[in-house]
Amino acid sequence: MNELRTLLGDVVTRLFTDRVTPDLLASVEKGQWPGALWEAVEENGLTLPLVAEAKGGAGGTWGDAHVVIRASGRHAVPLPLAETIVAAWLLAESGLEVPAGPLTLAPVHRDERLSLSRAGGGWRLGGTASRVPWGRAARHVVVVAEAEARPHVALVAAGDVRVTEDRNLALEPRDTLVFDVAPVVAAAPIGARVSPDAVWFYGALARSAQMAGGLEYLVGQATRYATERRQFGKPIGAFQAIQWQLAILGEQAAAAGTAAAHAFRAADRGDPAFEIAVAKVRVGEAAGIGASIAHQVHGAIGFTYEHALQFMTRRLWSWRAEFGGEGWWAATLGRSVAARGADGLWPLLTAR
Amino acid sequence: MAAQAFAFELCELPPAAEALRAEVRAFLRAELGDLPPVRRARSWGGWDREFSRKMGARGWIGMTWPKRYGGHERSALERYVVGHERSALERYVVLEEMLAAGAPVSAHWVADRQSGPLLLRFGTEAQRQRFLPAIARGELAFAIGMSEPDSGSDLASIRTRAERAPGGYRVNGTKVWTSNAHRSDYMIALFRTHHDPAKKHEGLTQFLVDAKSPGITLSPIIDLRGSHHFNMVVFEDAFVPEDLRVGEEGAGWKQVTAELAFERSGPERYLSSLALLVELIREVGREPGERAAATVGRLVAHLATLRQMSLSVAGMLEAGQNPNLEAALVKDLGTNFEQEIPEVVHALLGVEPTIDTGSDLQQTLGYLTQNAPSFSLRGGTREILRGIIARGLGLR
Numbered sequence: 001m002n003e004l005r006t007l008l009g010d011v012v013t014r015l016f017t018d019r020v021t022p023d024l025l026a027s028v029e030k031g032q033w034p035g036a037l038w039e040a041v042e043e044n045g046l047t048l049p050l051v052a053e054a055k056g057g058a059g060g061t062w063g064d065a066h067v068v069i070r071a072s073g074r075h076a077v078p079l080p081l082a083e084t085i086v087a088a089w090l091l092a093e094s095g096l097e098v099p100a101g102p103l104t105l106a107p108v109h110r111d112e113r114l115s116l117s118r119a120g121g122g123w124r125l126g127g128t129a130s131r132v133p134w135g136r137a138a139r140h141v142v143v144v145a146e147a148e149a150r151p152h153v154a155l156v157a158a159g160d161v162r163v164t165e166d167r168n169l170a171l172e173p174r175d176t177l178v179f180d181v182a183p184v185v186a187a188a189p190i191g192a193r194v195s196p197d198a199v200w201f202y203g204a205l206a207r208s209a210q211m212a213g214g215l216e217y218l219v220g221q222a223t224r225y226a227t228e229r230r231q232f233g234k235p236i237g238a239f240q241a242i243q244w245q246l247a248i249l250g251e252q253a254a255a256a257g258t259a260a261a262h263a264f265r266a267a268d269r270g271d272p273a274f275e276i277a278v279a280k281v282r283v284g285e286a287a288g289i290g291a292s293i294a295h296q297v298h299g300a301i302g303f304t305y306e307h308a309l310q311f312m313t314r315r316l317w318s319w320r321a322e323f324g325g326e327g328w329w330a331a332t333l334g335r336s337v338a339a340r341g342a343d344g345l346w347p348l349l350t351a352r
Numbered sequence: 353m354a355a356q357a358f359a360f361e362l363c364e365l366p367p368a369a370e371a372l373r374a375e376v377r378a379f380l381r382a383e384l385g386d387l388p389p390v391r392r393a394r395s396w397g398g399w400d401r402e403f404s405r406k407m408g409a410r411g412w413i414g415m416t417w418p419k420r421y422g423g424h425e426r427s428a429l430e431r432y433v434v435g436h437e438r439s440a441l442e443r444y445v446v447l448e449e450m451l452a453a454g455a456p457v458s459a460h461w462v463a464d465r466q467s468g469p470l471l472l473r474f475g476t477e478a479q480r481q482r483f484l485p486a487i488a489r490g491e492l493a494f495a496i497g498m499s500e501p502d503s504g505s506d507l508a509s510i511r512t513r514a515e516r517a518p519g520g521y522r523v524n525g526t527k528v529w530t531s532n533a534h535r536s537d538y539m540i541a542l543f544r545t546h547h548d549p550a551k552k553h554e555g556l557t558q559f560l561v562d563a564k565s566p567g568i569t570l571s572p573i574i575d576l577r578g579s580h581h582f583n584m585v586v587f588e589d590a591f592v593p594e595d596l597r598v599g600e601e602g603a604g605w606k607q608v609t610a611e612l613a614f615e616r617s618g619p620e621r622y623l624s625s626l627a628l629l630v631e632l633i634r635e636v637g638r639e640p641g642e643r644a645a646a647t648v649g650r651l652v653a654h655l656a657t658l659r660q661m662s663l664s665v666a667g668m669l670e671a672g673q674n675p676n677l678e679a680a681l682v683k684d685l686g687t688n689f690e691q692e693i694p695e696v697v698h699a700l701l702g703v704e705p706t707i708d709t710g711s712d713l714q715q716t717l718g719y720l721t722q723n724a725p726s727f728s729l730r731g732g733t734r735e736i737l738r739g740i741i742a743r744g745l746g747l748r
């Protein structure tokens with residue numbers, strides 16, 4: 001890891017360790033917006049790693065963004081941070097200005113389409129997007145929609161969107177946004193280097209890193225608990241059955257971290273479709289196994305709201321299904337592998 | 353270090369390694385031609401001395417060893433340059449290409465992977481001069497003499513004794529499961545040179561044992577498929593000269609631990625069932641249905657991730673680090689994956705596994721279904737590896 005990333009890692013870890021406490025998480029789940037946390041994140045320049053320095057960003061790479069997004073997952077940061085990073089990148093890649101404040105992305109479902117059309121000198125947006133992450137909290141929504149027979153990126157202000165609140169298992173906002181011929185702040189054809197599926201792919205990429213971070217947390221938390229909790233006169237971590245469960249958790253977290261890092265490296269190289277599919281499948285599977293082991297090791301206390309474990313496991317159960325679950329990505333990956341033929345597998349693998 | 357998740361830094365293969373890959377593939381195409389899948393499925397189990405010599409001639413054995421162990425043969429026979437001082441990553445590419453092609457690498461695999469590196473690290477200069485060049489030429493095959501009838505996972509409990517005798521040691525006892533002992537030239541064996549039940553890890557010493565020494569009796573052990581690859585080796589007053597002791601008396605445990613790390617760290621610990629995955633993809637065709645596609649995709653996601661993890665371990669070796677823990681972790685994940693493939697193929701296709709009739713897929717499934725149980729035993733069992741990982745988590 002290069003020095004810049006180490007530095008970045010230190011900054012986010014310090015910030016999130018200090019500020020993202022169980023109390024804060026619980027208050028956000030009750031509907032509070034953690035404004036001070038957002039400001040600290042924005043002030044530290046964590047929201048725009050992929051935007052050029054000339055445009056107020058950090059001028060970094062996906063590899064740098066990975067450090068921030070992974071840490072946001074590790075600390076269950078209750079902000080649309082990953083969404084803002086991806087949305088800002090989409091805007092910048094398409095030559096649009098990146099506004100301050102939290103952003104989100106829409107539509108997040110492959111089968112939902114919004115319609116963008118010219119109106120006077122500007123643009124208007126119509127349609128409905130469901131389960132938009134942090135829809136109510138975003139100051140702007142970044143949308144990918146077809147217009148004039150090509151995909152465009154459009155920016156819509158929060159005030160011009162009708163929001164119906166909804167949420168995922170972790171009580172993170174997953175809202176329905178209705179664009180009723182909504183005015184558009186700016187729109188442009190999607191950047192030449194960006195695929196029309198970008199929200200889906202990079203959303204999956206971001207969730208992979210968040211989950212990989214979440215699994216790192218589970219390893220640390222469950223291992224610590226196993227050394228503290230005593231039964232039969234010794235720490236439960238002294239029992240081989242518990243040791244093996246934690247070893248498996250460690251393995252799954254390591255596999256998840258590798259798969260996610262691999263996908264971010266591919267994003268920097270261009271054409272990361274294969275690696276993103278690999279990551280979403282592998283990390284999603286690890287998330288299920290990891291959550292189950294972490295709960296088993298914690299016993300009843302981990303099944304309470306009081307204990308912080310649930311902040312992570314509920315996120316993992318939701319995140320693995322968002323932007324396509326393992327089944328969808330595995331089938332997509334399987335079809336692309338099959339299409340190359342059996343003898344194409346090894347050359348494909350070694351070329352990545 | 354309690355409560356730290358494991359770090360696997362991605363490793364980038366240098367251009368030299370990728371250039372080498374093309375060369376290795378061309379060699380394998382020429383050498384192996386249309387090797388049937390069931391033969392490829394033997395992975396590193398195929399034995400062919402001639403093939404090993406060709407590998408040696410290419411400079412693909414002992415790739416990372418210092419050049420000076422070319423000895424005098426280097427000037428006499430220039431193409432037998434020994435020790436190429438190539439990077440661990442170039443070596444990695446050669447290994448993974450051999451495994452992916454199912455090349456018969458068994459006759460040099462153990463020596464290249466662990467016996468040579470062991471001698472390089474702990475052997476005397478004379479031992480290095482004597483053995484390393486021949487290993488690198490693909491001419492010397494090694495077996496591993498660790499396990500005994502009463503000592504498997506609890507390796508430190510071994511009882512085969514090496515007692516001082518004029519000019520060397522006299523050995524009595526029994527080794528078991530010794531792969532390829534019947535066709536190897538030497539065995540690197542772990543013997544007890546000092547007995548103190550309270551300190552079983554002390555008093556162990558490693559030796560180079562000439563397979564043709566008097567006092568050694570080999571008997572084949574037939575595996576569940578009916579084939580002979582491992583053996584029982586009985587020592588009755590077998591003599592091992594002093595100069596074939598490896599390292600100091602009593603240093604055996606430390607050395608054998610290092611040797612096991614070499615043994616566990618390579619790509620052979622996740623690629624054993626690759627041939628079956630390839631046949632599965634052939635079987636489901638270029639436009640598979642949803643269930644078949646998802647099955648293949650999931651296995652490929654695991655495979656691609658394991659390769660990155662395995663490469664990461666190679667990168668740590670290249671950087672001079674000691675990735676014991678990471679190697680144990682990749683081996684456990686990797687052998688689970690290897691074992692899962694025949695199960696998944698069975699669940700998806702429901703075809704009968706066969707021995708030597710039926711389709712390539714059926715035969716490959718037959719071979720791997722029967723071989724799979726060994727994957728999580730050989731080189732340290734799953735349970736022992738998980739113990740190592742738990743120690744890495746600070747739990748032991």
Ligand SMILES: Cc1cc2nc3c(=O)[nH]c(=O)nc-3n(C[C@H](O)[C@H](O)[C@H](O)COP(=O)(O)OP(=O)(O)OC[C@H]3O[C@@H](n4cnc5c(N)ncnc54)[C@H](O)[C@@H]3O)c2cc1C
Binds near residue numbers: 496499503
């Ligand atoms: C194909 C093959 C090739 C081999 N080749 C060689 C070779 O060339 N040279 C060589 O020296 N050896 C070789 N071995 C032997 C191999 O190293 C041993 O099988 C292995 O170390 C396990 O020992 P064991 O078979 O005696 O099983 P045991 O140690 O008796 O174990 C039986 C079961 O008990 C479990 N167990 C044991 N101790 C513990 C513990 N403390 N906690 C929890 N579970 C435990 C094991 O994990 C295993 O599941 C080979 C084995 C195989 C299968």
